[in-house]
Amino acid sequence: MSTARVRRVGVVGWGAIGRIVGTALAEGRVEGATLVCVVDNRPLGETAPAPQVPFEEALDLCDLVVEAAGQGVVREWGERVLASGTDLLIASSGAMTDEELAKRLLAAGPGRVYFTGGAVGGLDLLQAVRALGPLDEVRLTTTKLPSTLEQPWMDAELLTRMRTATGPVEVMSGTAREVPVKFPKSTNVAASVALAVGDLDAVRVRVVADPAAHHTRHVIEASGPHGAYRFEVAHVPDAENPATSRVVPYAVLRSLAALAGRTGQIL
Incomplete structure (x- = not known):
């Protein structure tokens, strides 16, 4: 037994x-x-x-x-x-x-x-690369439906741009230290990438609202002396909570x- x-x-x-x-x-x-x-x-x-x-x-x-x-x-x-x-x-x-x-x-x-x-892959490889030395550049672009990105701190002009958009609208850009604080339910991926890389300030994040984003999309791009890496995922949002992926x-x-x-x- x-x-x-x-x-x-x-x-x-x-x-x-x-x-x-x-x-x-x-x-x-x-x-x-x-x-x-x-x-x-x-x-x-x-x-x-x-x-x-x-x-x-x-x-x-x-x-x-x-x-x-x-x-x-x-x-x-x-x-x-x-x-x-x-x-x-x-x-x-x-x-x-x-x-x-x-x-x-x-x-x-x-x-x-x-x-x-969570909703992103490639973190194990980024952790392995980190052992070789720092990456020169790490970028994350997250694209979601505008309604899932609305936040209390947004001003009327930004909310109007998001709600009337016919294409992608950049909502915020910053580091993985700054962006998840502003989107506490929508950008855990940014923090996960930063945990893998080992530096909140090294990861540059763009949050994009797109009315055609029927899939939540995350694109990670990283490069350094040891190689270049790109991961892209597109998830169906959860029906009950569209801010997260199924x-x-x-x-x-x-x-x-x-x-x-x-x-x-x-x-």
Whole structure:
């Protein structure tokens, strides 16, 4: 009989990402991992396939917490999760643009912190290249439907340009330190690329609104002394939450499978 450890997982956030991840865990579709609880600030009734508990109780039940509820959860609970000895898998990597928070999380323990690649690929290669030396240039262009990019800080002129656009409109450009702060639900990819490269200020980001963007598109271009790299992905947006891509919960599940020790995983 196998004595392999089964990861006891709690999912924080029962939305577009958490529901798919939690349901797959509850149905036994991630070998070596099981759902033991759900945390959400709304009463879920019988819609969740595991007990809904307060965050404090979840830390006693789990050895791995999956964050699927946004950057605020990482800021409020990240260090406490890790200090309890529980591992933390973060989907909202945009929280790591807060450099002080990032330092505290990476120094915390004894729990370990992990990040999922989410809606973009090539991060493993960028991390490998980083070991050879800094890249000269890293650019990310993210293109989404205008309605998914509207933010409270936008002025009337920009909102009008976005809402009446007949083609692509640049909404913002800046570094991976600056842009995710302005688009907390739409630019986790920028933070993920910066984590892979190891420098928030080295990644230049353009956010583009396009009324014809039926797919969310991310283009990463990087170059340096050791080579040149280009990755492009085009995802179908999630029907419930168009600010995220349908693939994201499945990226979380792939990360969970790796953490649970499934053989044959690409790490």
